[in-house]
């Protein structure tokens with residue numbers, strides 16, 4: 001295990017094998033995730049993990065939301081039905097979806113702390129997963145801000161914030177390394 005190599009070699013996964021990951025492994029990965037820094041040890045991350053038949057609940061809620069926000073045609077015209085089926089079937093091919101959310105603190109600073117800590121949790125999960133040859137795609141999409149969607153998946157929009165949805169599975173293909181800017185382009189040393 002070489003963390004520096006893993007940091008560089010991890011790639012976002014866009015195509016997954018049709019194979020479930022066993023829950024024990026996923027629990028280990030989320031446990032590594034939970035070693036993220038967390039102010040006041042709040043460990044605010046919460047996960048709804050959708051897999052198997054459970055994916056239907058998430059996918060139906062996503063499709064309903066896409067129709068509400070205009071990303072899919074509304075109604076049940078043949079075109080609308082085809083679009084729903086096509087996106088729905090694609091989402092169902094992804095072996096696991098982990099919806100990451102937390103309870104929003106009222107205080108703005110505390111909220112930023114929780115949100116930041118959860119980003120660190122997610123990256124820890126991605127790096128740990130890569131060690132098990134498991135890929136993830138970190139996604140932020142409009143339905144995460146749709147109150148009706150939040151209710152449909154059993155959360156309270158006044159209380160909860162969805163941080164991300166992670167798509168998870170064994171990579172069918174590892175995406176290209178796009179590289180990164182050299183450090184001199186983003187570092188300013190003041191001395």
Ligand SMILES: Cc1cc2nc3c(=O)[nH]c(=O)nc-3n(C[C@H](O)[C@H](O)[C@H](O)COP(=O)(O)O)c2cc1C
Nearest residue numbers: 010011012013137138139140141164175176177178
């Ligand atoms: C907060 C966040 C949201 C992202 N949302 C998406 C997304 O919705 N769809 C997607 O294809 N990639 C998404 N990505 C992944 C980036 O596209 C990816 O990290 C970037 O292209 C670099 O590729 P790499 O992760 O393989 O190095 C997201 C990444 C972050 C950090």
